[in-house]
Amino acid sequence: MNDRRRRFEAQVLPHLDAAYNLARWLARPPLEADDIVQDAMMRAFRAFDSFRGDNVKPWLLSIVRNCFLTAAGQSRRGRSEPLPSDDELGADDSVWVVGEPDPEMVMIRTDERRQLHEVVAKLPQEFREVLVLREMEDLSYREISQIAGAPIGTVMSRLARGRGMLRERWQSDVEAPRHVVQ
Amino acid sequence: MSSNDALRMHQYFDRELDASAAAEIERHFESCSDTAALLKALEATRNALRREERNFAGRRTPFGSWIIL
Numbered sequence: 001m002n003d004r005r006r007r008f009e010a011q012v013l014p015h016l017d018a019a020y021n022l023a024r025w026l027a028r029p030p031l032e033a034d035d036i037v038q039d040a041m042m043r044a045f046r047a048f049d050s051f052r053g054d055n056v057k058p059w060l061l062s063i064v065r066n067c068f069l070t071a072a073g074q075s076r077r078g079r080s081e082p083l084p085s086d087d088e089l090g091a092d093d094s095v096w097v098v099g100e101p102d103p104e105m106v107m108i109r110t111d112e113r114r115q116l117h118e119v120v121a122k123l124p125q126e127f128r129e130v131l132v133l134r135e136m137e138d139l140s141y142r143e144i145s146q147i148a149g150a151p152i153g154t155v156m157s158r159l160a161r162g163r164g165m166l167r168e169r170w171q172s173d174v175e176a177p178r179h180v181v182q
Numbered sequence: 183m184s185s186n187d188a189l190r191m192h193q194y195f196d197r198e199l200d201a202s203a204a205a206e207i208e209r210h211f212e213s214c215s216d217t218a219a220l221l222k223a224l225e226a227t228r229n230a231l232r233r234e235e236r237n238f239a240g241r242r243t244p245f246g247s248w249i250i251l
Contacts, residue, residue, distance in 0.1 A: 021235060113234050120231070134196065135231040141198055160192045163227060 008048050012041070015057045018137050019064045025132045026068045026125060036071060040064040058143040065129065065147055112174065119169045127162030134159055183216060191217060195224045 019040060023033035040063045051059055120128060126148075133144045144159075145152045183191075193199050194207040211217035 113230070113237060116230055116234055120234075131231065135228045136235040141196065156189055156192065156198075159196075160189055163192070163224065166227060167223065 004048065005045075008045055011056045012044055012048070012060055015060050016041075018057060019060055021136055022061055022064050022129070022132055023068060025120070025128055026065070027071075028121075030075060031068070031071050036064060036067050039071070040067040043067065055143070057137075058139065058146045061133070061137070061139075062147040062149075115174045116170070119166060119173055122169065123162060123165055127158055127165060130155055130158045131162045131166065183220070188220075191220055192224070195221060 016037070020033060020037050023036040023040070027033045027036055040060070043066075044060055044063050047063070053059070120131065123131070129148060130144055133139045133147060134141075139147070141152045141155050141159075144155045148155060150158075190199070190203075190207065194204055197204075199207065207217075211221060
């Protein structure tokens with residue numbers, strides 16, 4: 001194994017799970033997360049000599065995102081939904097907790113975890129990706145900005161709106177039907 | 183809660199505020215039930231998403247099997 005490959009594996013492979021996690025949340029049929037990650041890893045390896053800096057994770061995830069966008073464009077099926085307006089989103093942050101004294105306990109049930117996955121998967125790509133990068137990968141606003149190619153203010157706004165959308169859709173798609181049944 | 187206040191709460195929750203700004207927020211939510219409820223909701227959302235991610239992690243292809251260089 002040559003030195004370049006050794007350095008690549010030491011620095012990049014620890015972030016393979018993060019790469020796959022982002023890809024699986026971005027990809028929709030017929031796109032496959034496996035293919036996107038494979039393409040991204042090959043591109044990352046080819047471009048590794050040009051990488052500068054000490055934080056390889058945002059660099060790798062930006063390649064994953066670019067690979068997804070390329071694949072989505074080629075398939076003509078990956079177009080993101082139009083961004084909803086603030087009015088459509090309903091910016092009231094209290095909606096998640098009204099009448100729900102312990103939302104965490106509600107959401108830990110297995111069936112609801114599946115429903116949560118479905119709700120997140122339905123969010124527009126712009127919001128889905130910032131939620132994944134922040135909530136699951138624990139990246140900073142600056143790192144997310146670098147990956148998404150958007151100003152930090154936009155990242156903040158998308159994150160807040162994405163969280164609001166997630167809460168609203170959770171209530172309308174999961175909580176409301178449950179109350180009807182009960 | 184105004185949009186700016188809400189954004190600031192998200193910054194606080196995401197540890198993106200400096201110490202003095204964070205302390206200001208903490209003083210505020212001690213006396214504001216809406217703010218405390220929002221923080222609780224944000225935490226619940228994050229915990230649920232991280233739980234889902236951990237649940238999925240166990241089904242991934244074994245480490246190192248992705249690339250053939």
